[in-house]
Amino acid sequence: MSAIQEKMCPKCGALFSQKQFVDSFCIDCFLKNLRLGVPSRVEIKQCSSCGRVKLREWKERDWNEIEAVARAQIPDKFPYTMRRVGQDIYATFETPVLVERAIRIVFRPGLCIYCSRKSGGYFEAVIQLRGPPEKVEQAEPALRDLIELESFIPRRFEKKGGIDLQVGSRGVAAKAIKELGYKPIISSSLYGVKAGKRIYRTTYCVRLGD
Numbered sequence: 001m002s003a004i005q006e007k008m009c010p011k012c013g014a015l016f017s018q019k020q021f022v023d024s025f026c027i028d029c030f031l032k033n034l035r036l037g038v039p040s041r042v043e044i045k046q047c048s049s050c051g052r053v054k055l056r057e058w059k060e061r062d063w064n065e066i067e068a069v070a071r072a073q074i075p076d077k078f079p080y081t082m083r084r085v086g087q088d089i090y091a092t093f094e095t096p097v098l099v100e101r102a103i104r105i106v107f108r109p110g111l112c113i114y115c116s117r118k119s120g121g122y123f124e125a126v127i128q129l130r131g132p133p134e135k136v137e138q139a140e141p142a143l144r145d146l147i148e149l150e151s152f153i154p155r156r157f158e159k160k161g162g163i164d165l166q167v168g169s170r171g172v173a174a175k176a177i178k179e180l181g182y183k184p185i186i187s188s189s190l191y192g193v194k195a196g197k198r199i200y201r202t203t204y205c206v207r208l209g210d
Contacts, residue, residue, distance in 0.1 A: 022096045036093060037075040041104040044069065047112035049119075058112040070103050114168060118152040123166035124201060125173040127184075130162040131208030139180070139208055140165075146176035170202050182206045
């Protein structure tokens with residue numbers, strides 16, 4: 001009576017008694033031929049001036065959103081979980097055996113739109129704070145804090161009766177003024193023409209009273 005033939009890996013010839021098997025293949029051959037399609041690295045732009053990163057838009061670094069960017073590049077072949085260690089993300093896949101792959105998050109330096117515009121002296125609005133020096137001095141920090149959450153102030157000028165603040169975004173200037181409860185006098189002036197479209201700069205004159 002012939003002996004029962006031992007199971008053998010068709011790729012490398014390893015015997016069942018020598019290695020773990022996954023279906024018909026030894027574990028080494030199974031892993032060698034497993035194609036998960038996981039990128040070894042994901043590049044994300046980071047502003048070398050302010051530190052914001054480019055996700056859907058420029059914003060402060062948020063690792064939950066960065067992990068979502070990496071997740072979007074992983075094919076949906078097997079269920080998996082993710083964990084982060086430093087700037088590496090590890091994805092553990094539930095194939096017939098657990099398999100882990102590392103994804104390196106690489107931050108590529110550049111300039112965000114805000115810092116690029118700021119360095120070029122770009123602005124869309126001017127806020128004129130007018131009134132007694134003590135009221136101007138009190139109002140400026142709160143206004144700056146609100147503006148710099150979403151935009152920038154490229155230049156500040158001391159004027160007779162107050163100060164002028166150039167603001168990168170017209171919308172952010174208007175939002176900050178409204179949030180502080182000011183009722184500005186608004187005027188616009190033609191700055192130029194781009195692609196056949198007129199470009200205006202808006203001035204918000206805020207009178208702080210006596």
